[in-house]
Amino acid sequence: MNGDLLITNVRALDGNACDVQIHGGHIAAIGSNLSVPADATVIDGGGRLLFPGFVDAHTHMDKTLLGLGWYRNEVGPLLTDKIENERRLRREGGIDSHQQSSRHARLAIATGTTHIRTFVDIDTEVGLRGFEGVMQTREDFRDALDIQVVAFPQSGMLIRPGTVELMDTALANGAAVVGGLDPSAIDRDPAKHLDVIFGLAEKYDVDLDIHLHEPGDLGAFSVELIAERTKVLGWQGRVVISHALCLGGVDDAYVGRLIDLLLENGITIMSHGPSGLRPVPSVKRLYEAGVPMCTGNDGIRDAWGPLNMPDMLLRTFLVAYRNNLRRDDEIEMVLDIATHGGARVLGDTNYGLVPGCRADLVIVDGETHVEAVIDRPPRWLVLKGGKIVAREGECVV
């Protein structure tokens, strides 16, 4: 046993049966009727579906309440209600972010997630405790799940003096991305908010991921400010705007101008098919225009609400549902966003179903890949770097 594998008879998106030869944690060959290398373990895929590992490019591992007993949610309607409620819960009850992010990681692995970008709240109450817990989980699971940590000022940054310094410390200690949040609606000073986070990005040579819930023209103004700074700093390809609800809330012509700005500056949009009656961006319009896209599960069963679970096939379904994407080619587009789109954002250049890529694979029952999105069966086998990390829907690490 040298760790080499030959997985026979699985079907990638083209539907044709193929074999996958894995050597040294990478895909050595993929095609039909591959020979069995010496000492390789052979796994009969039984005609099942082959996916590249799922990429959850937007979640919050530090604050899930998974495993803590049902949390009866009685939170108010505003964004600030949810932020306040969560900070109170954390203050009163304590949330062990190492334990909680570990629970989250196990469920994510069980459902075929091989890569996560997680935001971690940093504020003047929780300090760096959430960050340190998730960094520990990142280390614990490093062979089973790529976790990229974002230093995220969930409670506001300029409005809470001391937050910038904490974010700076997190970035000096392993945070890979700097986060931003509603520069007008929360932080009340959009130009300064963006100048500070772009400054941190430059100081630590890291990417940016800005949560932008601001609606309509206010959000569109923020997109313009972000694009301006991306251009000046030369940060093309290194900025994500998450949610970007404004792209559903201004007129078609203005959306077109904003899309041009996104394309010119290589800015990625993260949309997760958000719950709600508010207008949201059209994933299809953005994707077809060539805007880089990714998606993710957002907060998992936390004080914000119970509606999300760490399953990227469910997320793919929800993005399709929210956007009324019913055609197979449309749902395949969302699958591309939930896999390759996310991998690009996380900077994984070794990702994919071609020789040389790391063997991050998911194998699932089903007639077609789109049917698997609808049925969401337990993942039969999940591999990370060529090692089995989940089997029959259960994490085995």
Add this chain to the structure above:
Amino acid sequence: MNGDLLITNVRALDGNACDVQIHGGHIAAIGSNLSVPADATVIDGGGRLLFPGFVDAHTHMDKTLLGLGWYRNEVGPLLTDKIENERRLRREGGIDSHQQSSRHARLAIATGTTHIRTFVDIDTEVGLRGFEGVMQTREDFRDALDIQVVAFPQSGMLIRPGTVELMDTALANGAAVVGGLDPSAIDRDPAKHLDVIFGLAEKYDVDLDIHLHEPGDLGAFSVELIAERTKVLGWQGRVVISHALCLGGVDDAYVGRLIDLLLENGITIMSHGPSGLRPVPSVKRLYEAGVPMCTGNDGIRDAWGPLNMPDMLLRTFLVAYRNNLRRDDEIEMVLDIATHGGARVLGDTNYGLVPGCRADLVIVDGETHVEAVIDRPPRWLVLKGGKIVAREGECVV
């Protein structure tokens, strides 16, 4: 064995453990520490959750493609594209509506659905074949699932001469409800369309269920016309407007006036948290105003698209998701719509978790009823009229 049952240790919405005594297919008693009647079979509920049977008040059993191999959907974007595509598929391939509705029924039973209102397409091509097939399924499953059949002019009514006569024949032969469809957008003559279907309702003394996809002011005008005719005919409490997308597409004040019309005329709104970027009605606003509400799964894996499945816990989740209902009390509201709301529409006065009601029950694993909406575990036990019809997620009839 006389068919009597005692189910011990289950928890209704209040969370308290209780026993349910079932005699003659009905709930004889419900409370704590009930004695075991002679010859009764005792089932230990193990602290699981108790729901009344789920009510799918809006689906299409005649045309699901379940079990026929994956249908690769390449349909165009318009409502009329979907109608044409489906009629062509039916013309070319044939859909055995008895077989297909039977498959649908088994899956619905497996997930705890005890009542269905199904639309059945009637047009000058399919004639009454779809209707006859579903009526046969209704008879086959009569002890396991209440199926109420709506004579529905999916391809238009006035624009297809001969359709009204076919609908008349269906109503003379067991259709329980008369259906309508976009009186302006599809049938091009709103006053006449509504006059004809209200005429059929009066002739056969049946309820009405009108699919109204028309957006904004056009749909709102249709709501006004429907309310006028409901009042004149004295059909209060007997009319459903399904979808009613216009209630999300006009200004707040106009929605308020339409709500007043709905309340004055006892008109029910069916909303299933529709997929898409278009504005949709606020379920919470309507419910809190006192408008009678129901929900349903709409078409199941048919030529319109693959996004729906016959599972009312999934539907409850999707209504909550589409409406951004995150609080437990809000999700419990949707559960009320998916159970009691639907039962009222179907006219079942023997429905509920109180003595005297028929024993239509669903028992599910979970900590709380809302958690079951999120996790959607296999239904542990489903009873219809006191008889077990599904167990461990499998239909047993």
